[in-house]
Every structure is written in C-alpha cells, then in structure tokens.
Amino acid sequence: MLHSVPDIDNSEALTERQQAVLDAALRLLVEEGDxxxxxxxxxxxxxxxxxxxxxxxxxxxxxTATVQWQASKVRVASVDGKGLDLASLTASLERFASDWLKVISSDTSIALNRVAVSHAGSGKDNLGAVVLENGRFALAKRLKPVLEAGRKAGLLEFTDAEAAFRTFFGLVGRDVQIRLLLGDRLELTEAAIGGDAIRATQQFLALFGAKTGPQGL
Amino acid sequence: MLHSVPDIDNSEALTERQQAVLDAALRLLVEEGDxxxxxxxxxxxxxxxxxxxxxxxxxxxxxTATVQWQASKVRVASVDGKGLDLASLTASLERFASDWLKVISSDTSIALNRVAVSHAGSGKDNLGAVVLENGRFALAKRLKPVLEAGRKAGLLEFTDAEAAFRTFFGLVGRDVQIRLLLGDRLELTEAAIGGDAIRATQQFLALFGAKTGPQGL
DNA sequence: AACGAGCCGTACCGTACGTTACGGTTCGGC
DNA sequence: GCCGAACCGTAACGTACGGTACGGCTCGTT
Incomplete structure (x- = not known):
C-alpha cells in the first residue's frame, strides 16, 4: 500500500517563471536522464x-519539484459513466487503454519513471510515490467508477473493483513499461496502440463481461 | 526489438574469488543501490x-559483470511439455507464474532492475539488455514451447505465440513490477503469490483455452 | 632459499559537481 | 531619480569518488 503523497494538488505556489524553469529542467531530464x-x-x-x-x-x-510539476500535468482523460450500454463502456475502456499506453510510452513519462526508480532505493523515495500516485493510482481512481457503473448496469461481473482494475492494467500494459524503462526499443505507433487498446478491452470483457445467455462465437 | 546480447553463456572465465567478489558487489548493490x-x-x-x-x-x-553474474544465476524453472493434458498444462502455467512472481519480487531482482533502469538512459544500456534478456525474454523462451505444446494438444488456441505469451505476462505481473521498482511497499506472501498464479492461469485459459463444446459456468 | 606473480591495504591525484558567495543589472514602488 | 528586492552570471570552495601508484605480504615454482 502506498502512503498518501503529501499534497496532490500542487502547482499552487508556482510562478510562471518557476514553471518555465521546471519545464526546462524537465526537458533536460528527458535528454540527459538523472x-x-x-x-x-x-x-x-x-x-x-x-x-x-x-x-x-x-x-x-x-x-522533486520537476517530477511533481510534470506528473500533475499528465492526467489521463476521465470518462463519465453515464452512457451505460455496452458500446459506450467498450469505448471508454478502449479510450483509457489507449491514453494509458500513450502516456507510458512518451519520452517524458519514461524519463520521469527512470529517475523515480533510480531514487526509489535510497531513503527519501518521494519521487516514486509521486509518480505512482499520478500514474497507476490516478488511473485506478478514474477507471474504477467506470467499472462500477458497468457492473451496476449489468454489463460487468466482478467482486473486487481493485482486482478487476489490476487485471485490466496488466492486459493493457503487459511488458511494455518495463521494456521501455530498460531501454528496449519498442516503438508504439498510433495504430499499434489503438489495436492494443481494442485487444485489451476485448480480453477484459471476455473475463469480466456479464454472461448474458449463451454467447455464440 | 532487443538486440542480441553479446554472449549469454557467461560465467565462463570467472574464478571462485571473482565470483565471491561479484557476490559481495551484488549484496552491496541490494543494500545501497546504484x-x-x-x-x-x-x-x-x-x-x-x-x-x-x-x-x-x-x-x-x-x-555489468555483477548484473550478468546474478542474472545468469536466476533461471526460472523450465517445464517439459510432455504431459499434454489440461491438468499438467495448468500446473505448468501456475508454476511459471509463481516462479516469475517470486523472482520479480525478490530484493536482488528489484535492485538489479533498478540499476539497469538507471543506466538505460545514458548511452551504453548494456545492463538493460542483460536484465531483459535473462528476465522477460528468458521467460518467453521457456514458456513458448509449453504454449505451443498446449496448442498442438488441442488445449490452447492462438495464432501468435508471442502475443499469447505477452498476455500471460501481463496477467501474471500486472502492476507488481513497476510498483516494486518505484518503492511501493507490496509484500507478496507465499500464499498471495500462489493465489495470483492460479488466478492468472485461470484467466489465461479462459482467454486462450480451446472451446471444447459449450462450457457451463 | 630465492624469486616473481598476484593481491591486499592505503595513500594519493584529478576532476566533476553540489553548494555558496558576490558584483552587476533590472524593475517596481515612492 | 532613488532604494531595495529579486535575479543573472560567474567565480570560487569543498568534497566525494573514480582511477592510479606503491610498498609489503603470501604462495607457488624452481
């Protein structure tokens, strides 16, 4: 379990100039690493x-300021669970998957995760917590309401939303993030990401979709 | 795609003393990080x-020598695909999943991955390649024959063994590795690992198991 | 016994970089 | 126009650490 990050809603006392400085630091971080x-x-x-x-x-x-600054900027799009039919649920899941893949395969995300991982071992692992909180946990916080809505609408079946989310997470990410972090060239084209998002969503629905009668095919 | 690592079969010209030195370095690496x-x-x-x-x-x-030395030691148990019934296939998959979770949650694996990730950005990312080659790719190399055997025996259905493997990988690992690397406390007890292995295997079979007639429940 | 290879312990060097100090410049307030 | 605050550019300091040199010890070989 992750401890609560001190203050999620940062970007508070940051002047324009300071943000510009952090942006420069971030660009440098992407280029040069830690x-x-x-x-x-x-x-x-x-x-x-x-x-x-x-x-x-x-x-x-x-x-820390740089990582927080960028991490707070990256928010995967939220989806309201109002359209309750299977089509919109599927679209939402695909959207989440696609956005997530786009995020974790971006240069800045890779750089941020790299530096956070590097600093995770020695004492003050603030960075790891920040990255995790704005990445994987933020995604969960956005996706879970959709899953719950899907269940309430009789489209999904699961007992533990957290477990369902983690499975979705695994189906979407698979080995992508660790390979990218370890320096494996793994170019994800827009098309490939779209395909992966559809595949992951279909697999997730196959596992957690409500069985409405005997499904042919 | 990953370039072939220069020589996989290392541990060749290493005297006992040198191995002892590398073991010491490894212990220090686990304690102090990079x-x-x-x-x-x-x-x-x-x-x-x-x-x-x-x-x-x-x-x-x-x-590099330290990482290679340890990485070459960690081999996830191989399973021969001779027993071709569903029970033994299930057992093999669960075994792979359990072993893999045990590996990636070990202190040494976390430390090794950390340092490899840290060095991945700057030029010579030899470490990342080594870790990847002895980790995720070694796992694939061991598991794929089992999957192929399962398909040949009519127990599994898939067109691309690589894709099937990656899905299995995602179902097993989910968010575990990135959370551990980022310093999230996430104690995986023996029991939890066993449960996860069973769950992942069942989910994988649900996705890739051959449909033999209408399956109730 | 003599000798040389290999290695230990330690002292040493060079440098990169985090951190601090300081003079000069801009700029808003009076 | 004057003042102080904030900031830029740069020089300087301190240190930690990668890398090297060297004297002494052990041990196998002849």
Missing part, C-alpha cells in the same frame, strides 16, 4: 544557480 | 581496488 547538473539546468533555464537553490532548496528539491 | 562506491565494494569483498580495476576495467565493467 545525471543532469545544476549548472546545466541553470544555463538551460537562463537563470542563476542561486535562484535554483533559493527556490528549490537543493538538487533533490529541484528534481 | 550509489555504491568502488571503495565500498573493495572493503566488502576484502580485496584491493587495484584488483577490482584489473579484473573489471572500470566501475561500469564491475556493474
């Missing part, structure tokens, strides 16, 4: 190191 | 830094 230097960030952001330290305390603070 | 120092390894292994450099070239060489 081995970016404070000097490089300062140069890229056209600001002084003194400002960096005044605003973010130290290197870890800057990294 | 930020272990050559001095610490030398002290832990009771050897001189000079020896470390003579044997492994530089820090990266030591890390």
């Amino acid at each position: 081995n970016l230097t404070m000097t490089a960030v300062a140069r890229r952001a056209s600001c002084s190191k003194e400002t960096l330290y005044k605003w973010f305390g130290d290197r870890d603070g800057l990294l | 930020n272990l120092t050559m001095t610490a390894v030398a002290r832990r292994a009771s050897c001189s830094k000079e020896t470390l450099y003579k044997w492994f070239g530089d820090r990266d060489g030591l890390l």
Whole structure:
C-alpha cells in the first residue's frame, strides 16, 4: 500500500517563471536522464544557480519539484459513466487503454519513471510515490467508477473493483513499461496502440463481461 | 526489438574469488543501490581496488559483470511439455507464474532492475539488455514451447505465440513490477503469490483455452 | 632459499559537481 | 531619480569518488 503523497494538488505556489524553469529542467531530464547538473539546468533555464537553490532548496528539491510539476500535468482523460450500454463502456475502456499506453510510452513519462526508480532505493523515495500516485493510482481512481457503473448496469461481473482494475492494467500494459524503462526499443505507433487498446478491452470483457445467455462465437 | 546480447553463456572465465567478489558487489548493490562506491565494494569483498580495476576495467565493467553474474544465476524453472493434458498444462502455467512472481519480487531482482533502469538512459544500456534478456525474454523462451505444446494438444488456441505469451505476462505481473521498482511497499506472501498464479492461469485459459463444446459456468 | 606473480591495504591525484558567495543589472514602488 | 528586492552570471570552495601508484605480504615454482 502506498502512503498518501503529501499534497496532490500542487502547482499552487508556482510562478510562471518557476514553471518555465521546471519545464526546462524537465526537458533536460528527458535528454540527459538523472545525471543532469545544476549548472546545466541553470544555463538551460537562463537563470542563476542561486535562484535554483533559493527556490528549490537543493538538487533533490529541484528534481522533486520537476517530477511533481510534470506528473500533475499528465492526467489521463476521465470518462463519465453515464452512457451505460455496452458500446459506450467498450469505448471508454478502449479510450483509457489507449491514453494509458500513450502516456507510458512518451519520452517524458519514461524519463520521469527512470529517475523515480533510480531514487526509489535510497531513503527519501518521494519521487516514486509521486509518480505512482499520478500514474497507476490516478488511473485506478478514474477507471474504477467506470467499472462500477458497468457492473451496476449489468454489463460487468466482478467482486473486487481493485482486482478487476489490476487485471485490466496488466492486459493493457503487459511488458511494455518495463521494456521501455530498460531501454528496449519498442516503438508504439498510433495504430499499434489503438489495436492494443481494442485487444485489451476485448480480453477484459471476455473475463469480466456479464454472461448474458449463451454467447455464440 | 532487443538486440542480441553479446554472449549469454557467461560465467565462463570467472574464478571462485571473482565470483565471491561479484557476490559481495551484488549484496552491496541490494543494500545501497546504484550509489555504491568502488571503495565500498573493495572493503566488502576484502580485496584491493587495484584488483577490482584489473579484473573489471572500470566501475561500469564491475556493474555489468555483477548484473550478468546474478542474472545468469536466476533461471526460472523450465517445464517439459510432455504431459499434454489440461491438468499438467495448468500446473505448468501456475508454476511459471509463481516462479516469475517470486523472482520479480525478490530484493536482488528489484535492485538489479533498478540499476539497469538507471543506466538505460545514458548511452551504453548494456545492463538493460542483460536484465531483459535473462528476465522477460528468458521467460518467453521457456514458456513458448509449453504454449505451443498446449496448442498442438488441442488445449490452447492462438495464432501468435508471442502475443499469447505477452498476455500471460501481463496477467501474471500486472502492476507488481513497476510498483516494486518505484518503492511501493507490496509484500507478496507465499500464499498471495500462489493465489495470483492460479488466478492468472485461470484467466489465461479462459482467454486462450480451446472451446471444447459449450462450457457451463 | 630465492624469486616473481598476484593481491591486499592505503595513500594519493584529478576532476566533476553540489553548494555558496558576490558584483552587476533590472524593475517596481515612492 | 532613488532604494531595495529579486535575479543573472560567474567565480570560487569543498568534497566525494573514480582511477592510479606503491610498498609489503603470501604462495607457488624452481
């Protein structure tokens, strides 16, 4: 179980300039990975190191702020569970799957996860918690209401929404994320992602779809 | 697609002493993560830094040797596809799932994956390739023959063994690996792993099992 | 017994980088 | 126009750590 992240609703006391600095840091993080230097960030952001330290305390603070800043920006689209028929449920699930695959295969997501994983071992694993909270747990929070709505509408059958979500998560992600994080070239074209989303959704429905009479085919 | 790792069958020119040194380095890697120092390894292994450099070239060489050494040791049990009935196929799948979960939730595996992910971004991502080759791809290589045998025996139905394997992989692993890598506490007891293995296997069979007549329930 | 290879322990060097300090510049408020 | 705050650019400091050098010990070989 993950501890609650201090404050999810960040992006509060961040001036435009600070956001620009964090964006520069993020771009650098994507390019250079964890081995970016404070000097490089300062140069890229056209600001002084003194400002960096005044605003973010130290290197870890800057990294944390950067990860939080980007993580809070990435929100997978939410879907309201009003249309309760099978078609709209299927569409919603495909949408979630597609969005999720697009997120985890993006350069920034890979970079963020990389640095979070790198820092997860040593003490203050704030980054890991942040990434997890804005990634996998945020997805769960958005998807579960849809699943519940599907169940209430008699379209899905499951006892534990968490378990159902995790299965969906596995069917969508499979080995993609770990392969990308480990540096495996694995280009996901728009078309491939779409196909995967449809496949994962169909498999999920085959496992958790309500059996309405004998299904042919 | 992953490039072929230079030589899979390592553990060739490694003396007992060298293996002991690598084991020490591995233990340190588990404890300290990527930020272990050559001095610490030398002290832990009771050897001189000079020896470390003579044997492994530089820090990266030591890390690579360590990862290769451990990765080559971890082999998920292989199963021969001789027993062709549903019971033995199910047992094999459950065995694979259980072994795999046990591997990816072990401290050493987490540490190895962490360091491999950390190094994946910057140039020589040898580590990522090694981990992937001895982990996810080794698993595939072992499991696919079983799947093929199951298909040949009329127990499974699929067109692409790779796709079938990836689905199995997703059903088994779900969000476990990324959560562990990101520092999420997620204790997998022996019992929980066993239950997950059974569940994943049942779900896989539900998706890829041959439809022999109308299945009730 | 002599000797040399291999290795341990330690001291040492060079450098990269985190962190701090400081002079110069811009800019809003009075 | 003047003042102080905030900030830029850069120089400087301290240190941790990768990598090297060297003296002494062990041990196998002759």
